[in-house]
Amino acid sequence: xxxxxxxxxxxxxxxxxxxxxxxxxxxxxxxxxxxxxxxxxxxxxxxxxxxxxxxxxxxxxxxxxxxxxxxxxxxxxxxxxxxxxxxxxxxxxxxxxxxxxxxxxxxxxxxxxxxxxxxxxxxxxxxxxxxxxxxxxxxxxxxxxxxxxxxxxxxxxxxxxxxxxxxxxxxxxxxxxxxxxxxxxxxxxxxxxxxxxxxxxxxxxxxxxxxxxxxxxxxxxxxxxxxxxxxxxxxxxxxxxxxxxxxxxxxxxxxx
Amino acid sequence: xxxxxxxxxxxxxxxxxxxxxxxxxxxxxxxxxxxxxxxxxxxxxxxxxxxxxxxxxxxxxxxxxxxxxxxxxxxxxxxxxxxxxxxxxxxxxxxxxxxxxxxxxxxxxxxxxxxxxxxxxxxxxxxxxxxxxxxxxxxxxxxxxxxxxxxxxxxxxxxxxxxxxxxxxxxxxxxxxxxxxxxxxxxxxxxxxxxxxxxxxxxxxxxxxxxxxxxxxxxxxxxxxxxxxxxxxxxxxxxxxxxxxxxxxxxxxxxxxxxxxxxxxxxxxxxxxxxxxxxxxxxxxx
Numbered sequence: 453x454x455x456x457x458x459x460x461x462x463x464x465x466x467x468x469x470x471x472x473x474x475x476x477x478x479x480x481x482x483x484x485x486x487x488x489x490x491x492x493x494x495x496x497x498x499x500x501x502x503x504x505x506x507x508x509x510x511x512x513x514x515x516x517x518x519x520x521x522x523x524x525x526x527x528x529x530x531x532x533x534x535x536x537x538x539x540x541x542x543x544x545x546x547x548x549x550x551x552x553x554x555x556x557x558x559x560x561x562x563x564x565x566x567x568x569x570x571x572x573x574x575x576x577x578x579x580x581x582x583x584x585x586x587x588x589x590x591x592x593x594x595x596x597x598x599x600x601x602x603x604x605x606x607x608x609x610x611x612x613x614x615x616x617x618x619x620x621x622x623x624x625x626x627x628x629x630x631x632x633x634x635x636x637x638x639x640x641x642x643x644x645x646x647x648x649x650x651x652x653x654x655x656x657x658x659x660x661x662x663x664x665x666x667x668x669x670x671x672x673x674x675x676x677x678x679x680x681x682x683x684x685x686x687x688x689x690x691x692x693x694x695x696x697x698x699x700x701x702x703x704x705x706x707x708x
Numbered sequence: 709x710x711x712x713x714x715x716x717x718x719x720x721x722x723x724x725x726x727x728x729x730x731x732x733x734x735x736x737x738x739x740x741x742x743x744x745x746x747x748x749x750x751x752x753x754x755x756x757x758x759x760x761x762x763x764x765x766x767x768x769x770x771x772x773x774x775x776x777x778x779x780x781x782x783x784x785x786x787x788x789x790x791x792x793x794x795x796x797x798x799x800x801x802x803x804x805x806x807x808x809x810x811x812x813x814x815x816x817x818x819x820x821x822x823x824x825x826x827x828x829x830x831x832x833x834x835x836x837x838x839x840x841x842x843x844x845x846x847x848x849x850x851x852x853x854x855x856x857x858x859x860x861x862x863x864x865x866x867x868x869x870x871x872x873x874x875x876x877x878x879x880x881x882x883x884x885x886x887x888x889x890x891x892x893x894x895x896x897x898x899x900x901x902x903x904x905x906x907x908x909x910x911x912x913x914x915x916x917x918x919x920x921x922x923x924x925x926x927x928x929x930x931x932x933x934x935x936x937x938x939x940x941x942x943x944x945x946x947x948x949x950x951x952x953x954x955x956x957x958x959x960x961x962x963x964x965x966x967x968x969x970x971x972x973x974x975x976x977x978x979x980x981x982x983x984x985x986x987x988x989x990x991x992x993x994x
Contacts, residue, residue: 461851577858586812588810588811588851588865612810612852613808615852615853617854629963658805661806663808664768664801665807668766668768668794668798668801669798669823669867670791670794672791675819676823677816678814678828678831678832
């Protein structure tokens, strides 16, 4: 999460209108899930990879590393679909183990591939959004979509104070380590508990102080701020519309 | 206002406040007057009531007894009255992480004027102006958590200045800043003072207070121990001691130089080391 946050402030696509990026990711993901087509998944993965690395200026290495995080989970969960234990060998492969076979059918193998493909491509869509759009901009889009204010305001505060919380936690951790609070497992457990308690207290203090500070600037119950709008570029919109139409065509073609 | 009468912007009459009902008083009959356009340094030990008084000036704390007058009129603790007070009195809090609550610098600065119900175009213009004026442009696109301490301080001052307050209160603005950023902050403070804004500043740096302030307020245990011009206050050893302060280096040095006959005591007492240096040069030549 922190890695993604750092990258998005450096992305060259950061100043592209957030709405464009949002609809691109969401629509693409929608078509992926509707169609479950492996070819579409490959296409989307390539397009997103190209956009992220080439246009966004994010290093291929760090992009692949980020993609590999969900890959492990996906492979583990897909194993359940692809690998069966059965007395009868199935058509794709069969490894005899005693009286049983570790085996799988062609159908389930294909299904597994589709699952991984679709999921990875969907992840790449979400990455596209989060690696090139700052949280502030995403919130702007959500507000534009009339997402309840309570939710967006909470997200806004959480996003800002996650970093303060982490700073505080790491300061506490350092101060504990300096006093041998993590000398062994037992002290570590205890120190961790104290840290939790300490963080809770700090959070209360901070929220009080924050409320005072907000009131001092005439806060009256709703957080109203000015959004910086990035202009919508017709060329970009055109490209997105064409791409989504292509995906729509592929989805319909598959369902017919 | 009659001529000869002082133009008092903030006046406290027997102001009392305690954080818990029946608990120890954080403010214990505070009486003071602050004139418009002055630079006032608030000094005193930790917990002597400086921050509590500041929060009263902005209407965050309502005094349990006594009166606070702003611009000659008692503060009204109604929605409109508080809004009015808070528009005219801005506070820059000590810890910027308690003040900056938005991830974007631009949005952060726009919060105050949006709350005042200004039109969006006007807010935009004001925000751009203050970003320009406080030299925030180089980091305006960065998220709040990626700013340095000094940059956060600049943004928190911009937060307040964008609302065009008549009084700006700064709670230890240079605490925890390196010399370079402390200087930037002080330059900004001097700029506001030059524009006629009344500046109240809590500080533990007595050398700076002596040099900068028009007036020093010494606080101790929730009351005003001494209020007066910086030289008078800084020469009052007894009061300084009671407020946990050391006398300024320049005064100690000046006193010693006069005692030893190196300098003749004439004219004004120097208020900064630079000024003392000039005195020495002048006496050598003349």
